[in-house]
Amino acid sequence: MKPKLRQISPVLIELFWDEKPNDILLNHLLSWENAIFSQFGSEVIEVRKGFQTLSCVLKNDLKQSNLKAWQCFVETSIDLSPLPTKLWEIPVCYDPELGKDLISLSKSLSLDIQKLITLHTEQTYRIHFFGFLPGFMYLNGLDPALHFPRKSIPDRKIEPGSVAIGGSQTGIYPTESPGGWHVIGKTPITLFDQNLNPPVFAKPGEQIRFIPISREEFEQLSTDPKPIKSHD
Structure with missing residues (x-):
């Protein structure tokens, strides 16, 4: 269940899924959020979650080379952390x-x-x-x-x-x-x-x-x- 990528503005890039909200999708959202901070932590101010989206607010305008890095990133496989039990x-x-x-x-x-x-x-x-x-x-x-x-x-x-x-x-x-x-x-x-x-x-x-x-x-x-x- 890999996300798709779209650029909203020079400082806003979004990962999104064409899936109905459920526990499986939420597990992916939370795990990909962790992966974003691990990979792009120095470039990201915050990540805003939605039911099907992760909107990443960037510190600087996204350059073409950085966009390619994000495109490669969403094609990778990440480790999924289990959902909290609390x-x-x-x-x-x-x-x-x-x-x-x-x-x-x-x-x-x-x-x-x-x-x-x-x-x-x-x-x-x-x-x-x-x-x-x-x-x-x-x-x-x-x-x-x-x-x-x-x-x-x-x-x-x-x-x-x-x-x-x-x-x-x-x-x-x-x-x-x-x-x-x-x-x-x-x-x-x-x-x-x-x-x-x-x-x-x-x-x-x-x-x-x-x-x-x-x-x-x-x-x-x-x-x-x-x-x-x-x-x-």
């Missing part, structure tokens, strides 16, 4: 007062609320990358029965910790933001803390599972947060 448990309260779109989404999907919650919590999700907002996890693994288009008119304000569904994805808003996803619950944990290093507790390749909690547990964790649970 699994994070995210407590979520699926209360209509916290998940303002829970009732309307359940009606649109023709699912009762408990069935929607069950489908959302029985899946294990893989973190592919962070984007949109600092600490916003792009997750893969949402049950197809919960796929639903994003809102045509986004909300002006979504609260931090809001768990939402948009299209074929689910995610958590780490900070207050406008957004067009359907909010179905809320977590009391902090997803992004700029005072910590790193500011996000999880990494791409690791997994997420949503654990349903009561409103009472949510209020308790909001005032007395416990360390987030994880398993290897």
